[in-house]
Amino acid sequence: MKKVLLSILAILVAVAALVGIKTAFDNSRKDEVTGAKVLNFYNWGDYIDPNLLTKFTKETGYKVNYQTFDSNEAMYTKIKQGGTNYDLTVPSDYMVDKMAEEGLLSPLDKSKITGMNNIDSRFLNQTFDKNNKYSVPYFWGTLGILYNKKKVSADQIDTWSKLWSPQFKKQILLVDSARDILGMTLISQGKSVNDQNVADLAAAKGKLDTLMPNVKAIVADELKIYMAQGEATLGVTYSGEAAQAMAQNSDLAYLVPKDGSNEWFDNLVIPKNAKHKDAAYALINFLNKPENAKQNAEYVGYATANKGAYALLPADEKSDPAFYPSAATLDRLQVYQTFNQEWTQRYNDAFLEFKISR
Template sequence: MKKLLMTFSGIALLLVLFIGLQFALTASRSQSDSGKKDTITFYNWGDYIDPEILKDFEKESGYKVNYQTFDSNEAMYTKIKQGGTNFDLAVPSDYMVAKLKDAGLLAKLDKSKLSGMSHFDKTFMNQSFDKGNEYSLPYFWGTLGILYNKKVVSEGDLKGWSSIWSEKYRHRLLLVDSARDVLGLTLLSQGKSVNDKNVADIAAAQGKLSSLMPNVKAIVGDELKLYMAQGEGDLAVTYSGEARNAMERNKDLAYTVPEDGSNLWLDNLVIPKKAEHKEAAYALMNYLSRPDVAAKNAKYIGYATPNKDAKALLPDSVKNNEGFYPKQDLLDKLQVYEKFNQYWTQKYNDAFLEFKLGKS
């Protein structure tokens, strides 16, 4: 009888231990799931948000931010499409919003959960890549323009894109290595659209572009801003964000957008369709849309904010700089790149390649 009692006691003890272990595992899973639920995975360009903003958001909202970065729209697209990581919020550029949307990779925004839409300047809303802002909200914006050394080049001589063809800039011009941008500015100089899809117009632009080669010192990529900061070029065609970076390194540099108009680029906040924490994504979108937060972010990043109420909070030296915040008459001339199909993409690439071969 005693042996039997000991056996039952042993079984009871094992049952207690088993139940305790199961409870511990369940609690552990619950805590793990709770932690996961309270974490938002934010997929953004490198150094494209003030780190203090993320810390402040975590304190205010209770969410933890898992910040991951990419270095190109294409890399971001591939990761989102593969689905290995369920990103909750991402920052694609204009044409990539359209590509992600067309591929069925974005969640349609629930406007009832967005509290900051009234803060945005209408100029940057309802763009061709996302009519009605059904899938995206603008994050930062900028232009293609001319970065120049004020000691040797006058802004008054850079009123139109055709100015860079002047003989006085022979072997002094740096060009960004981009078919769409260089063909686009050439089309603008001829009174055409950056989204022109006329074979004769493309041929005419290619002909004019070929005559620019004597002025071109180099066709370069990311290193362009460094070359300009080091004084290795007197003027360059580049993006406003890259221009600001170069200007911070060299106070003799300035940036202007020609009166013919230019490309308007927009980086945007989107929620991938497979996002697991959409409520957290909306919370961060709303936080970033607050004027005080958006202004703080713009000061840190240096790019132009599409948030009109945030812009009002910026220093006069920033918001009155027409190179980065053009007046409305010039803003009205800015054009967003439309997403081209393979045929027109190849047409532009071929024209630019032939131009580049003239440099070799």
């Protein structure tokens, strides 16, 4: 009898589970069909203050379904494949251009956007999106070197080529990004980060291969954690990731090599197949408010494109040249241009060959 009861109980549990799954599925479908107050937000990892999302839901009633990606290419592939309808995502400069060219983005209805007057004009009307037809500036920053001041001085790493010094054997962490790592190598050879010459790329790949003895690991978001924990002396990473690591370890500092680097811009865009566009506009407008943009910048650690938010930041943050570079430094920075499929693949293949040579 006990076995019979247990069997009946097991069946009831299974049925309940199936009902629960069906209910969740039905609710999800209902959201899509009815346009319920939902926002499907696809963003980089740890790239918005969670408290702001809570505040946004309280103010607007929109529930945020939040998913993350770790590269522009991963985000692009997911959206291009379809199947999952995201309402808002955050591509970098060159990827905005690529997605717009391929018809993956919805042109912005400017009548539904507020707070654009809070955006610094320097970040508007960029070459990757003239007149901001598809994008609203979010954060910006640089690629540089995060280093432990107790183990190395700034003048020992003030150009990219100095990373190849034998003194840094197994002491460098690299961000897992083909454009960034090949880009820094090209700069070290006096070339552009947008170089599309076969011989130049081969030379850069050859030089990059010789850096491998100094590379401890090639990682993604966890780079800032490893650096904060003292796992390596140097890390090639983004300014905001560096800021978060520095907040955890006062021995760390960040610099942009004097031979130049990449300046990047991340942007809010609405995918073509978005089902909840009003929700997307609501979050854009929410994030355009200076007080919200300031809170977000302090949490994320990246430089804000919102001039109203910048004015609210503490003086020591606004004056830090590592995160708000001088005009002279900005003049030495390069913005990534969109590659066609052939050159995207060439860079990706070169970087993959470098990684598997470990």
